[in-house]
Amino acid sequence: MGARNPVITIDGPAGAGKSTVARRLAERLGYRLVATGKMYRAVAFGIxxxxVPQQEGPALRAYLAPLAIRVADGSVWLNGEDVTAAVQTQEVAQATSDLTTLRAVREKVTPLQRREAAAGGVVLEGRDTGTVxxxxxxxxxxxxxxxPARARRRHAELLAQGIARPLAAVREELRAxxxxxxxxxxxxLRKAPDAIELDTSELTEDEVVERMLAEVERKCSTGR
Structure with missing residues (x-):
C-alpha cells in the first residue's frame, strides 16, 4: 500500500454501531477520525x-459557499464555532436527513471530506464514504x-440523552x-463491492473492533 497509512471507511445504516467502533478503531490505530455525518449536521444546524431555504436554489448555494466546516476528536466546528452539542437535537437530525438529498449540500461537503482523507491514516464513518x-x-x-437490534441500540442512546421515545416509534423511524x-x-446507502461486511447484531463492540483490526492488518500485509 506504499508509505502512506491507509484510508479506512465504515459505512452502514443508522444503529449498526458505526460511530462507536469507528472511534475505537481510530484510537487503536492512532488514526484521525472523520465522522462525516457530523459535517452534514453542522450544515443543517447552520441552515x-x-x-436559509431548505431547497435547491441560489439562496442555498450562496449560503453554503463560504461555510467552513471542520471535524476533529469527536467535535465539529462551523465557521470556527464549536457546534458539537448543538447538532445533536432531533430537529437537526431530521433536517440533516432531508438536506443530504440536495445536490448543493453534497457538492459542498463531499470535497471537504475528501480533503480530510487525502493524507491517509484516517477512519471515515458515514453512509457513502466507501462508495462516493x-x-x-x-x-x-x-x-x-x-x-430490531438497531432499534434497541438507538432507543438506549436516546434514553442516555434523556429522550424517552417508544421503542416501536424508534424502529419505525429507522425503517423510514x-x-x-x-x-x-x-x-x-449501499455496500461497496470491495467492502467487508460485518453483521453486528449479536456482536459486542469489542468483538467488532477486533475483527476490524484483524482485517486492517490482513489488508495492509497482503495488499488485497
Missing amino acids: LRDR VCPDAEVKFFLTASL RDAQDTTRALAP
Missing part, C-alpha cells in the same frame, strides 16, 4: 439557525444489523430512514 467520498480507500467496511437512505438519487 436552521440562519433560516473515498471509492479508492484501501480498507472498507460495511456494518449492518437487524432492524433506511428507505430514504437507500433510494435517494444522490449517494444512496
Whole structure:
C-alpha cells in the first residue's frame, strides 16, 4: 500500500454501531477520525439557525459557499464555532436527513471530506464514504444489523440523552430512514463491492473492533 497509512471507511445504516467502533478503531490505530455525518449536521444546524431555504436554489448555494466546516476528536466546528452539542437535537437530525438529498449540500461537503482523507491514516464513518467520498480507500467496511437490534441500540442512546421515545416509534423511524437512505438519487446507502461486511447484531463492540483490526492488518500485509 506504499508509505502512506491507509484510508479506512465504515459505512452502514443508522444503529449498526458505526460511530462507536469507528472511534475505537481510530484510537487503536492512532488514526484521525472523520465522522462525516457530523459535517452534514453542522450544515443543517447552520441552515436552521440562519433560516436559509431548505431547497435547491441560489439562496442555498450562496449560503453554503463560504461555510467552513471542520471535524476533529469527536467535535465539529462551523465557521470556527464549536457546534458539537448543538447538532445533536432531533430537529437537526431530521433536517440533516432531508438536506443530504440536495445536490448543493453534497457538492459542498463531499470535497471537504475528501480533503480530510487525502493524507491517509484516517477512519471515515458515514453512509457513502466507501462508495462516493473515498471509492479508492484501501480498507472498507460495511456494518449492518437487524432492524430490531438497531432499534434497541438507538432507543438506549436516546434514553442516555434523556429522550424517552417508544421503542416501536424508534424502529419505525429507522425503517423510514433506511428507505430514504437507500433510494435517494444522490449517494444512496449501499455496500461497496470491495467492502467487508460485518453483521453486528449479536456482536459486542469489542468483538467488532477486533475483527476490524484483524482485517486492517490482513489488508495492509497482503495488499488485497
